[in-house]
Amino acid sequence: MTGRGTSGTGTPGLSTARVAASAPEPRSGIAPGLLADVRTRLGTGPAGPPDDAAVAAALRASGRVLGSDALVDLTRAARAELTGAGPLQPLLEGPGVTDVLVNGPDDVWVDRGDGLRRSDVRLPDADAVRALAVRMAAVAGARLDDASPVVDARLPDGTRLHAAVEPVAPAGAVIALRVLRQAVLDLPTLVAGGAVPPDWEALLTGLVRGRANLLVTGGTGTGKTTLLAALLGVVPPDERLLTVEEARELAPVHPHVVALAARRPNVEGVGEVTLTDLVRGALRMRPDRIVLGECRGAEVRELLLALNTGHDGGMATVHANAAEHVPARLEALAALAGMPRPAVAAQAAAALDVVLHLRRRAGARYLAQVAAVRLADTGELEVHPAATWDGPGSGGPRAEDGWQSMVRRWSAC
Incomplete structure (x- = not known):
C-alpha cells in the first residue's frame, strides 16, 4: 500500500484538516460534496477548530435549503468529520464511554466502563480506516503516513488518539481513542x-x-x-x-x-x-x-x-x-x-x-x-x-x- 498520509501545520484545526482533504472519507451523514464545500468555506476563516455556529453558517452559505432539525443534524455530522472522529464520534459522545478501539473496518469496540463490547459501527473498508486515522492525526496537528506510521496525539476536544498504520500494523490501520471527561463529582x-x-x-x-x-x-x-x-x-x-x-x-x-x-x-x-x-x-x-x-x-x-x-x-x-x-x-x-x-x-x-x-x-x-x-x-x-x-x-x-x-x-x- 502506498503512503497516503499527510503532515499538519502544527496548529490543530481546519488548516490541518484541509491537508487531508484529498484522502477518501469514511461514510457519514453528510454528502462528500457538501462536506468539501463546508471545509473550503471554513478554511478561509480564523485558525482553530470551528464551533457549531461557524459550521452551521458554512452549511447555510452553501446554498442548500435546510430546515432547523436538518441543520442541527448536519452541523453535528460536519463537525465530526472535520474536527472529530467521523463515524466514531457518536460512540465517543455516549454516556460512560471511556475507550473506542478500531481493529479493522468490521471490528470496532467500545468500553462504557464495564469492559469492552463489540460495536455495530462499521467502516466501508481498510482504506476508510486508514483515511480516518490520517485525518484525525492531521486535525490533532500530527503526521501519520508510511514514513511516520505511529501517532500519539490529542483531538481538539481532548480525546487521546493513538493510531498505527502499515508497516507497523501489517493487517491495516488500527485506532485507539481514549475519552477524557472532566471529573466533577464531590x-x-x-x-x-x-x-x-x-x-x-x-x-x-x-x-x-x-x-x-x-x-x-x-x-x-x-x-x-x-x-x-x-x-x-x-x-x-x-x-x-x-x-x-x-x-x-x-x-x-x-x-x-x-x-x-x-x-x-x-x-x-x-x-x-x-x-x-x-x-x-x-x-x-x-x-x-x-x-x-x-x-x-x-x-x-x-x-x-x-x-x-x-x-x-x-x-x-x-x-x-x-x-x-x-x-x-x-x-x-x-x-x-x-x-x-x-x-x-x-x-x-x-x-x-x-x-x-x-x-x-x-x-x-x-x-x-x-x-x-x-x-x-x-x-x-x-x-x-x-x-x-x-x-x-x-x-x-x-x-x-x-x-x-x-x-x-x-x-x-
Missing part, C-alpha cells in the same frame, strides 16, 4: 455511590484540610482523576489551586483554580511545553497547593522538590498496581530525571504523607487502600497499608497497623 457523592467507604470520609476530609501531601494511585480506568477532583473540592475556598495536566480533566468544585495544560511539539518538533516545565513554573505563580494530574515521567523530580520546599497540601496521581508498589514506580520515574535511588527514597519519604490506592473490579471503581509513607531503617522507601477495603458488597474496611495513629493525626483537622 466526596459525598463518591461515598454515596459506593466508591469510598463511609468510615473513611472523615479521614479523607481531614487529610485535605490538614494539608497532607497525597498520592492517588491505581491502574488505568480506576478513577484516580475522579477521586483527586473530589478531594480538591474539600480544599478551603480561600486557597489558590494550581493544577498541571497533559489535558484538562480536573474540574473541582472550587472558586480559585488555575489550570495549566501541557503542549506537545508540532510536526516540526517545536512548541513543546512539558509537565516538568509547568510544575516548575507553577511554583512561581503563588500557589497554595500544587496538583499534578498524572505523574508519568521526569516531572516527579519537580513534584518532590516542590513538596519538600514548603508547598504542603499537594496532590498527584501515579499508575501503580498496589500501594506497596509505589516505591518501585517512583524510583523508575525518577530515574528518568537522573535521581539516584537513595535520593528518591529520602525525598519521597519527606514529601509524601499518605497514598490512596484505587482498584477496579467487575466494573466497580473503589478506594481499596489507605497507606502511610515512611523511610525504613534500611534507608528504603516503604508504603505500608493502614487500612484495606475489598469494595462494595464486601463489608466494611479492615484496619491494619498504623490506622489508629493515622486517624488520630488527621481526622481532627
Whole structure:
C-alpha cells in the first residue's frame, strides 16, 4: 500500500484538516460534496477548530435549503468529520464511554466502563480506516503516513488518539481513542455511590484540610482523576489551586483554580511545553497547593522538590498496581530525571504523607487502600497499608497497623 498520509501545520484545526482533504472519507451523514464545500468555506476563516455556529453558517452559505432539525443534524455530522472522529464520534459522545478501539473496518469496540463490547459501527473498508486515522492525526496537528506510521496525539476536544498504520500494523490501520471527561463529582457523592467507604470520609476530609501531601494511585480506568477532583473540592475556598495536566480533566468544585495544560511539539518538533516545565513554573505563580494530574515521567523530580520546599497540601496521581508498589514506580520515574535511588527514597519519604490506592473490579471503581509513607531503617522507601477495603458488597474496611495513629493525626483537622 502506498503512503497516503499527510503532515499538519502544527496548529490543530481546519488548516490541518484541509491537508487531508484529498484522502477518501469514511461514510457519514453528510454528502462528500457538501462536506468539501463546508471545509473550503471554513478554511478561509480564523485558525482553530470551528464551533457549531461557524459550521452551521458554512452549511447555510452553501446554498442548500435546510430546515432547523436538518441543520442541527448536519452541523453535528460536519463537525465530526472535520474536527472529530467521523463515524466514531457518536460512540465517543455516549454516556460512560471511556475507550473506542478500531481493529479493522468490521471490528470496532467500545468500553462504557464495564469492559469492552463489540460495536455495530462499521467502516466501508481498510482504506476508510486508514483515511480516518490520517485525518484525525492531521486535525490533532500530527503526521501519520508510511514514513511516520505511529501517532500519539490529542483531538481538539481532548480525546487521546493513538493510531498505527502499515508497516507497523501489517493487517491495516488500527485506532485507539481514549475519552477524557472532566471529573466533577464531590466526596459525598463518591461515598454515596459506593466508591469510598463511609468510615473513611472523615479521614479523607481531614487529610485535605490538614494539608497532607497525597498520592492517588491505581491502574488505568480506576478513577484516580475522579477521586483527586473530589478531594480538591474539600480544599478551603480561600486557597489558590494550581493544577498541571497533559489535558484538562480536573474540574473541582472550587472558586480559585488555575489550570495549566501541557503542549506537545508540532510536526516540526517545536512548541513543546512539558509537565516538568509547568510544575516548575507553577511554583512561581503563588500557589497554595500544587496538583499534578498524572505523574508519568521526569516531572516527579519537580513534584518532590516542590513538596519538600514548603508547598504542603499537594496532590498527584501515579499508575501503580498496589500501594506497596509505589516505591518501585517512583524510583523508575525518577530515574528518568537522573535521581539516584537513595535520593528518591529520602525525598519521597519527606514529601509524601499518605497514598490512596484505587482498584477496579467487575466494573466497580473503589478506594481499596489507605497507606502511610515512611523511610525504613534500611534507608528504603516503604508504603505500608493502614487500612484495606475489598469494595462494595464486601463489608466494611479492615484496619491494619498504623490506622489508629493515622486517624488520630488527621481526622481532627
